[in-house]
Amino acid sequence: MALLEVDDVVVQFGGVTAVDQARFSLEGGRVTGLIGPNGAGKTTCFNVITGLQKPTSGHVRYDGRDITSMQPHRRAKRGMARTFQRLEAFGSLSVRDNVRVALDIHHGLRGLLQRTPASRVDALLERVGIAEYADERADSIPTGTARLLELARALAGEPRLLLLDEPSSGLDESETDDFGSLLRDLAGEGRAVLMVEHDMDLVMSVCDEIHVLDFGQVIASGTPGEIRANRRVQEAYLGQADEEPVEQTTLIDPITTEIPAVQS
Amino acid sequence: MSSLLSFTVLGIFTGAAYAIAASGLVLTYSTTRVFNVAHGAFGMVMAFVYWDFSQRQGIPAWLALGLVLLVVAPLFGLFVQRFVTRNLGDSPVSVSLVVTVGLFVGLIGFAQWVWKPEARSVPQFFDQAGFNLGDVFITYHQLLTILLSAAVAAGLFLLLNRTRVGTAMRASVDNPELLKLYGGKPGLVAALAWAIGTSLAALAGILLTPVIGLDYYDLTLLVINAYAAAMLGRLKSLPLTFAGAMTLGILQSYAVAYLPSSGDLSGLRAVIPTLFLFAVIILMPQAQLRVGQVKGIVSAPLPTVRRSVVAGGALVVLMALLTLSMSSSNILLAGTAATYAMVMLSLVLLTGYGGHVSLAQFTFAGVGALAWAKLDSPNLLGLVLAALVAAAVGALVALPVLRLTGLYLALSTLAFGVLMDKLVFQASFAFGFNGSLPAERLALLGIPVTDGGTYVLLMTIVFVAMGIGLLQLRRGRLGRILIAMRDSPAACGTLGLNMRWFRVGLFGLSAGMAGLAGALFAGLRQTISATDFQLLSSLPLLLLAVVCGVTSVTGAAIGGVGFMLLPVLQSNYPGLAGLAFVVIGFGAVALGRDPNGIANLLFALGRKVEGRLWPAVADRMPSLPSLPLPGLRREDEPVGKHRHVDQPAWRIDLTPDDTQVVPMEGVAGHGASRG
Numbered sequence: 001m002a003l004l005e006v007d008d009v010v011v012q013f014g015g016v017t018a019v020d021q022a023r024f025s026l027e028g029g030r031v032t033g034l035i036g037p038n039g040a041g042k043t044t045c046f047n048v049i050t051g052l053q054k055p056t057s058g059h060v061r062y063d064g065r066d067i068t069s070m071q072p073h074r075r076a077k078r079g080m081a082r083t084f085q086r087l088e089a090f091g092s093l094s095v096r097d098n099v100r101v102a103l104d105i106h107h108g109l110r111g112l113l114q115r116t117p118a119s120r121v122d123a124l125l126e127r128v129g130i131a132e133y134a135d136e137r138a139d140s141i142p143t144g145t146a147r148l149l150e151l152a153r154a155l156a157g158e159p160r161l162l163l164l165d166e167p168s169s170g171l172d173e174s175e176t177d178d179f180g181s182l183l184r185d186l187a188g189e190g191r192a193v194l195m196v197e198h199d200m201d202l203v204m205s206v207c208d209e210i211h212v213l214d215f216g217q218v219i220a221s222g223t224p225g226e227i228r229a230n231r232r233v234q235e236a237y238l239g240q241a242d243e244e245p246v247e248q249t250t251l252i253d254p255i256t257t258e259i260p261a262v263q264s
Numbered sequence: 265m266s267s268l269l270s271f272t273v274l275g276i277f278t279g280a281a282y283a284i285a286a287s288g289l290v291l292t293y294s295t296t297r298v299f300n301v302a303h304g305a306f307g308m309v310m311a312f313v314y315w316d317f318s319q320r321q322g323i324p325a326w327l328a329l330g331l332v333l334l335v336v337a338p339l340f341g342l343f344v345q346r347f348v349t350r351n352l353g354d355s356p357v358s359v360s361l362v363v364t365v366g367l368f369v370g371l372i373g374f375a376q377w378v379w380k381p382e383a384r385s386v387p388q389f390f391d392q393a394g395f396n397l398g399d400v401f402i403t404y405h406q407l408l409t410i411l412l413s414a415a416v417a418a419g420l421f422l423l424l425n426r427t428r429v430g431t432a433m434r435a436s437v438d439n440p441e442l443l444k445l446y447g448g449k450p451g452l453v454a455a456l457a458w459a460i461g462t463s464l465a466a467l468a469g470i471l472l473t474p475v476i477g478l479d480y481y482d483l484t485l486l487v488i489n490a491y492a493a494a495m496l497g498r499l500k501s502l503p504l505t506f507a508g509a510m511t512l513g514i515l516q517s518y519a520v521a522y523l524p525s526s527g528d529l530s531g532l533r534a535v536i537p538t539l540f541l542f543a544v545i546i547l548m549p550q551a552q553l554r555v556g557q558v559k560g561i562v563s564a565p566l567p568t569v570r571r572s573v574v575a576g577g578a579l580v581v582l583m584a585l586l587t588l589s590m591s592s593s594n595i596l597l598a599g600t601a602a603t604y605a606m607v608m609l610s611l612v613l614l615t616g617y618g619g620h621v622s623l624a625q626f627t628f629a630g631v632g633a634l635a636w637a638k639l640d641s642p643n644l645l646g647l648v649l650a651a652l653v654a655a656a657v658g659a660l661v662a663l664p665v666l667r668l669t670g671l672y673l674a675l676s677t678l679a680f681g682v683l684m685d686k687l688v689f690q691a692s693f694a695f696g697f698n699g700s701l702p703a704e705r706l707a708l709l710g711i712p713v714t715d716g717g718t719y720v721l722l723m724t725i726v727f728v729a730m731g732i733g734l735l736q737l738r739r740g741r742l743g744r745i746l747i748a749m750r751d752s753p754a755a756c757g758t759l760g761l762n763m764r765w766f767r768v769g770l771f772g773l774s775a776g777m778a779g780l781a782g783a784l785f786a787g788l789r790q791t792i793s794a795t796d797f798q799l800l801s802s803l804p805l806l807l808l809a810v811v812c813g814v815t816s817v818t819g820a821a822i823g824g825v826g827f828m829l830l831p832v833l834q835s836n837y838p839g840l841a842g843l844a845f846v847v848i849g850f851g852a853v854a855l856g857r858d859p860n861g862i863a864n865l866l867f868a869l870g871r872k873v874e875g876r877l878w879p880a881v882a883d884r885m886p887s888l889p890s891l892p893l894p895g896l897r898r899e900d901e902p903v904g905k906h907r908h909v910d911q912p913a914w915r916i917d918l919t920p921d922d923t924q925v926v927p928m929e930g931v932a933g934h935g936a937s938r939g
Contacts, residue, residue, distance in 0.1 A: 015431060050758050076760030088755040090748040101748045104741055105761045150755075157760055 001064065003028050003192045004049065004161055009058035011044050011216070018044045020216035021058070026192040028160065031183055033203040033224075034196045036213035037236070042196040043085050045213070046163050049194075050082050051075050062161070081154035082163035085196070089146050089153075091139030098138050098149055099124050102156035124152045129178060144170030148179075155186075162186060164195045168202050180206045204228065212236070270400045271521045272514060277406040279513020280413035281472045283506045285486065286493035287420055288464030293499045295433050295457040296345070297353035298360050299671050301623075302367035304487025306462050307469030308480060309371050310337050312379050314470045315386050315478055325389060329470065333463050341462030345455050348853055355857065356750070357670035361621045362810050362856040369803050370849020372480050376842030388474040409471045416464065417506055424502075429456060481800065488682060489516075491675060492541035498548065512540050531687040538679045538686075545676050546664040565867060572735050572817070576728035579821070583724040587717035595716040597828055599788040602723040603629070605824025606781035608809040609730055609817065614774035615806070616815035616859060617738060619750030620767070621674040623802055624681030625778050630797025631657050631684070632779025633703070633786040634694055642704035642712065647783055654779020659772035667764065669753075673771075681799035689794035700793035703786035716788075723784050730777060731817035746770070804830075804845065807852035813863025822863060 002025035011019040019041040026032050034042050047053035049060055051072035059068045067075060090098050103116045125131040128148040133141050138149060147167050154162060168176050176199065183206050187193050197203045203210065204224040212220040212227060214236045220227060227233055289303045300306070310332055317328035348367065352360045394403035424430040432453050468490075469483055476482050489512060496508030519533045567575070587595060607629050614620050622628075635653040639646050661680045665673050690697045705713050706722065713719045737743050749756050749763055756763060786792045808827050813819025830844050855861060 015434065052754060052758070071762075072754075072757035073760050073762045076758055080758075082758050084755070088752040090751040090755065092747050092751055093744060097744055098748075101744050102759050104745060105756065105759045108760075153755070153759065 002026060003063060004194075005059075005061040006045065006049065007059040007061065009045070009048055009055045009060065011041070011048060011053060012056045018216055019048065019055070019213075022213065022216065022218050024211045024218055024221060026161065026194055028190050028192045029187055030208040031187045031193045031195065031206050033207035033210040034194060034213060035198075035200075035203060035210060040213040041216040042213055043165055044216075046082060046165055046194075046196065049163060050080060076157060079158070079160035080163070081157050081159035081161070083147060083150035083154055083165055083167060085165040087143070087146050087150065089138040089149055091137070093138055094134070095125070095130065095136050095138055095141065095145075095149055096121055096134040099152050099156055102153040106157045124155055127155070128152045128182065129175075142170060144168075144172070144175060147171070160191055162191050162193045164193065164197075166196055166198060168197060168199050176202055267521065269398065271517045273397075273400055273402055273406065275514030275517030276510065277409050277513070278472075278475075278516060279510035280410045281468045282486075282489050282493050282513055283413045283509035284416050284464050284471070285468035285490040286497075286505045286509050287416060287502055288461035288468070289487075289490050289494045290497060290499055290502060290505050291420070291433075291457045291464070292461035293494070296349065296454045298349045298364065299357075299499070299675075300349075300367075300461070301361060301364040301487070302371060303461070303465050303490060304469075304484045305368045305371040306337075306340070307465035307472075307486065308483035309375055310340075310462070310466030311386070311469035311473045311478060311483055312375050314466070315384055315473070316379070319384070319386065332466050332470065337463040337466040338459035341458040341460070342455055344462070345458035349458070350454070356619055357674070358615055358619050358621050359857055359859070361623075361671070361674050362807065362859075363853050365623065365803050366807055366849045366852030366856055368484065368849070369807055369845050370853060372484060373842040373845025373847075373849055375480050377846060384478045386470075386473045386478055405471075405474065412467065412471070413506075416467075417502070420502055423460075429453065433457060485682075488541065488678065489537040492537045492544060495541060495544040495548070495672075495675075508540075508544070512537055515540065531690060534686045535683050538682045541679045542664070542676065542683075545668065545672055545679075548668060548672065566735065566738060569736075569739075572732050575818075576732055580721070580724055580728055584721055587720055590717065592716055595720050596788065597832065599716070599720040599723055600785070601825045601828035602720060602727050603781050603785040603788070603824070604805065604827040605821050606723075606727050606730060606784070607778050607805060608812075608814070608820035608823045608827075609727065609734060610774045610777035610781070611806060611809045611814055612817065612820050613734055613737075613777065614770060615809070616819075617743065617746045617750065618767075618770045618774075620670055620770065621677075621806070622771070622774065623674055623678040623806065624684070624799055625774075625805060626797045626802040627677075627681045627684045627799060628654050628658055628775040628778035629782030629785065630689060630794070631775075632782030633792050633797065634689070634701070634782075635779065636783035636786045637701040637703040637792060640704070642707050642787065643710075644706070644708070647706060647780065650783035651776045651780040654782065655772040655776030658775020658779075659768050661775075662768045662771035673767070678799075681802060685794070685799045689797065695792070695794040698793075700791050701786075702791050703789070705787040705790065706784070719788060723788065726780070726784060727821070730780075731820070735817060804848050807848050807856075810859050811848065811851050811855050811861050813861030814859045816860070816863045816867070818866065819861050819863035822866075 004026040006022055006024050009019055009022045010017065018039075022041070022045055024032075034045065036042055044053060048055045051067070051070060051074075055068065059066055061067065062075070062078065062080065067078075090101060093101065099121045100116055103120060107114070107116070122131065122134070125134055128151050130141075130145050130148050130152065133145055133149075138146065141149070147170055151164065151167060154164075168179055171179055180202055183193060183195070187208075195203070195207070207224055210220075210222065210224060210227045211218050212230075212233050219236060220230045220233045222230065285303065285307060289300060292303070293299050313336055314328055314332045317323045317331060318325050323331070344367070348363065349360070352363060388403060388405035389408055390404035392403060394401055394406070396402075422430075424434055429452065432449070433456075468486070472486065473483065476486075490509075493508035493512055494505050496511075497504030516533075516536045519536045523533050524530055525533070583598070586598065590598065607625055610628075611622070611625060614622055614625075632650045632654040635650040636642075636646065639649055641649075661677060662673060665676050689695050692699075695701055705719055707713065708722075713722055738746070745756075745761070745766070749761070749766060753763060782797065785796070789796070805827055808830075809820065809823045812823035812826060814823075830848075834844055858864075
């Protein structure tokens with residue numbers, strides 16, 4: 001049975017439909033990619049799954065249970081963790097303390113009374129490869145490192161479902177390779193990993209399955225090979241996927257007739 | 265029957281004016297996510313401008329009205345949007361609240377400075393003329409107001425639903441990011457919204473002035489009625505806002521007619537909007553966590569334990585020396601400064617560390633003082649109890665808004681402040697109307713501290729103890745979580761933290777600290793009254809706390825002295841009346857984005873000086889004095905080369921045979937790695 005099911009989710013902002021009857025599911029042990037042009041609704045999907053955005057209609061099921069209106073912290077307690085596209089590291093704390101806070105939160109009341117073993121913090125920092133930054137303030141480290149920090153923080157809760165929003169932007173080539181194999185390892189331990197990513201090489205090499213969003217709709221799902229061969233995807237997206245940022249020539253702006261801004 | 269009808273008409277008239285004001289508030293908030301606390305102050309200033317045009321300069325009323333509504337108010341709104349509130353929507357709510365509270369206070373000061381206090385009146389439009397509807401007399405002024413509110417409703421509906429820019433405005437209500445992504449122009453939308461919003465505030469102010477009078481405060485506080493109405497529409501829906509405004513207007517009118525005008529409940533009539541606001545806030549649905557609020561508020565560096573102890577000790581010694589030579593009136597002032605500093609310390613916890621805003625911190629001090637006077641047990645137990653009462657009240661205020669986020673929490677403190685101001689503090693079971701209560705001084709081990717100087721010294725020691733305790737909290741696990749919650753509530757939520765109870769605890773603790781300050785203040789003054797804890801003093805207090813540095817204990821100490829000096833300066837130089845408010849208000853507008861304030865500049869200066877001077881001194885000082893402070897061992901904190909992180913570069917090691925401070929790296933604490 002699928003760990004997470006997104007079922008006909010619709011999110012509307014005023015007159016704009018950000019997510020339009022999106023439907024997909026995730027299973028443990030697999031890395032799933034969520035790709036699509038900017039403004040296609042990927043981050044909004046993440047927000048719906050983690051409870052930061054209430055969908056206009058539709059359901060989210062996790063572990064066989066409808067969690068559509070469950071609070072974010074309860075979802076986290078059930079093993080959901082995420083990183084953010086726009087960084088949400090605790091900027092005033094050190095890298096080490098970021099992870100320490102996450103562990104304290106994970107341990108709840110017990111965490112408040114007992115000392116979190118330093119070894120646990122160090123192990124997480126080692127795992128994502130940012131141990132050398134442990135004593136830096138989180139708002140002074142490079143973007144790529146901060147993304148890895150968010151990953152370490154997310155892993156503190158020993159999640160079964162890991163949602164990563166553009167995790168590799170800011171990483172150089174060799175770091176991206178390391179990150180790819182880390183992802184495989186994390187999935188290999190039985191986790192379901194969902195990743196929004198613009199680096200097509202990474203997506204194609206790491207993902208077991210890919211869903212393509214355009215205008216909030218899932219226009220294609222399949223293995224990397226199938227997605228690569230899908231004409232509709234090529235038209236909408238992959239034709240220009242070699243470069244960042246992705247051009248959005250297909251997106252017609254509903255509010256004004258100006259060319260939409262592209263978020264880098 | 266006819267009286268019921270005439271009160272209904274009166275209620276619809278006030279409701280119509282509230283609706284106009286509230287729709288302006290909704291427009292600005294929903295398009296820019298900046299909640300304009302100063303909305304009422306805008307209306308107040310514009311009403312004064314209208315008075316100036318029509319009464320002082322003799323411009324015909326219609327022309328003056330046109331000038332204000334179509335020229336002065338929109339331009340002012342544009343100016344504020346362009347230079348003050350721009351990009352504020354992305355900041356933490358604590359910052360945007362402080363900046364607009366700055367406008368609030370600054371504009372009151374500005375009005376007092378430009379239009380010196382004197383009796384002024386603004387006649388109704390069409391003088392007193394009107395017509396009879398049955399046996400109820402309706403003035404044309406009332407009719408005009410009601411018609412204008414209908415026109416505003418229709419105009420806004422057309423703007424939002426029938427124009428392109430209106431569609432963009434509605435889109436930015438829900439998701440400004442998306443609007444940007446889709447090529448909308450948030451800048452244009454924001455400018456238009458603020459121009460229209462200010463104009464609506466002006467219109468409401470001008471229409472209400474003949475009824476409630478041209479007053480700096482009454483017109484400004486009208487904003488609470490507008491908040492209440494706007495809250496019913498969840499700051500989004502204009503139809504619900506209009507419905508809320510009408511309901512509120514009629515309720516208030518009936519309250520004037522039918523509620524008792526004397527006795528303990530006489531204040532009830534004045535707090536109808538507040539009760540309405542509370543009710544609406546309690547009924548609001550769960551708020552969603554917002555992503556992307558973090559704008560890197562850099563906290564002031566956390567001092568080492570040793571440093572804070574030494575600084576605290578120095579402050580106590582300094583105060584001891586000062587009290588020896590002070591006159592008794594100056595001793596009273598010093599004690600007042602210590603009180604303010606303690607109240608500001610409670611804001612360091614709440615706002616500086618927690619990122620929440622209380623607009624009624626003095627009210628909590630008042631609760632503490634009231635409890636102290638009523639308990640009448642002038643010992644340490646009584647002091648603790650008074651603080652606990654204030655803490656419980658603080659937690660109670662936060663409790664109903666558990667599910668909501670910072671803005672609503674702050675607004676409910678404001679509502680609470682009004683409630684206490686008008687209903688509770690003046691009641692006969694409390695201070696009484698214009699009354700005061702005697703309060704005794706604290707007794708230690710049965711010996712009352714009668715000498716003023718000693719008492720002030722005691723207050724200083726309490727301040728230092730609170731400061732050190734606060735820093736200790738900040739260094740620990742709870743402090744880390746507090747900072748994490750401030751930096752990113754969304755991340756905390758998705759990591760599994762239930763922030764509701766933390767918020768209640770935080771509010772309770774902060775209110776308890778303020779209550780303790782209030783209790784000590786009562787003992788200092790030995791007689792206290794409701795006027796000592798007025799709600800409106802809480803706002804400049806908050807602003808000065810932010811300007812002086814709300815992230816550090818030092819900031820609170822500076823702020824306390826500064827806040828004590830304000831009235832002293834004003835009484836010495838009466839010409840400055842209002843100007844101090846202008847300076848604090850607009851100072852907060854300018855500096856509100858950096859809550860580290862003046863204190864942080866001092867720290868930077870201190871580090872520089874230390875970097876140059878201290879090594880030279882240290883060379884001549886072979887060994888440092890040992891500190892008899894057990895339990896300060898922090899060996900789990902690694903000391904790396906990155907000293908700007910919250911870690912002490914000192915480890916204070918306590919071994920049975922040799923008590924000494926062990927420098928971990930470089931020359932200890934000399935700023936070698938900070939300079």
